[in-house]
Amino acid sequence: MAQVVTCRVKFIPLQLEFIATFVYVYNMKEDRKELWDHLSQLSGNHKEPWIVLGDFNVVLHREDRLGGNPVTLVEVTDFQNCIDNCGLEEIANSGSQYTWNDKQDARIFSKIDKVLVNGEWVDQMPDITAHILPEGISDHCPLVVQMLQSFSRKENQDREAMRRIQMQLQLTPLNATIQKEEKELSDKFRRSIYLAESILLRKQSNLD
Known part of the structure; x- marks a missing residue:
């Protein structure tokens, strides 16, 4: 259109x-x-x-x-x-x-x-x-x-969200809803780490 x-x-x-x-x-x-x-x-x-x-x-x-x-x-x-x-x-x-x-x-x-x-x-x-x-x-x-070159803020936020939900899961380990949320937040944190490392490597390569 x-x-x-x-x-x-x-x-x-x-x-x-x-x-x-x-x-x-x-x-x-x-x-x-x-x-x-x-x-x-x-x-x-x-x-x-x-x-x-x-x-x-x-x-x-x-x-x-x-x-x-x-x-x-x-x-x-x-x-x-x-x-x-x-x-x-x-x-x-x-x-x-x-x-x-x-x-x-x-x-x-x-x-x-x-x-x-x-x-x-x-x-x-x-x-x-x-x-x-x-x-x-x-x-x-x-x-x-x-x-932006820095991805540390998002990585820290995702780490903290994952930590909180994992603490909840320890209290109610058989709760299917919390299990699902924990998996989603863990995957999200994993992506954040990957992005932070990729950006850092690009920044380092530009300096070489």
């Missing part, structure tokens, strides 16, 4: 696979509804790490616009509902505060370009950040998505 391209990506250095959806959303509110429905349908079709990024052509928060008309609830409701339905969250970003301006005399600045990820991405993938670069001669600022 228009407004969106979705593909499966394999990040070979870490042997990770994820779904990436690139958006360029229509300007008119009514024309965007088809995309919100499509994204909601995509979110139900897979439970894999998923990143959604691009020009959404709509703000999400009051502080996302400077100048022009004030941000209204009606303006942001459809986008917010889509994010909630898909289980997405915006990743941390740095650099410019706004991603678009109209280049007119009385400037309007907006943050309409975003990078969103689902819960599976947060649980299974290395931490990432989006850096918003100056716009240059364009009216949009480029977004550079970078994978």
Whole structure:
């Protein structure tokens, strides 16, 4: 469909696979509804790490616009509902505060370009950040998505979660629900260790 391209990506250095959806959303509110429905349908079709990024052509928060008309609830409701339905969250970003301006005399600045990820991405993938670069001669600022080199925070969180559930399992060793959760958390911690080691090896090889 228009407004969106979705593909499966394999990040070979870490042997990770994820779904990436690139958006360029229509300007008119009514024309965007088809995309919100499509994204909601995509979110139900897979439970894999998923990143959604691009020009959404709509703000999400009051502080996302400077100048022009004030941000209204009606303006942001459809986008917010889509994010909630898909289980997405915006990743941390740095650099410019706004991603678009109209280049007119009385400037309007907006943050309409975003990078969103689902819960599976947060649980299974290395931490990432989006850096918003100056716009240059364009009216949009480029977004550079970078994978953070340190994976120790996620590894520690997964280790602690595994430790807690294993303590519960010692108290109720025949509890099938806790057994299943312990296996899932152990697998998750194992992936975290692998990712941390892979990133460290890549960092070391770059220094050689």
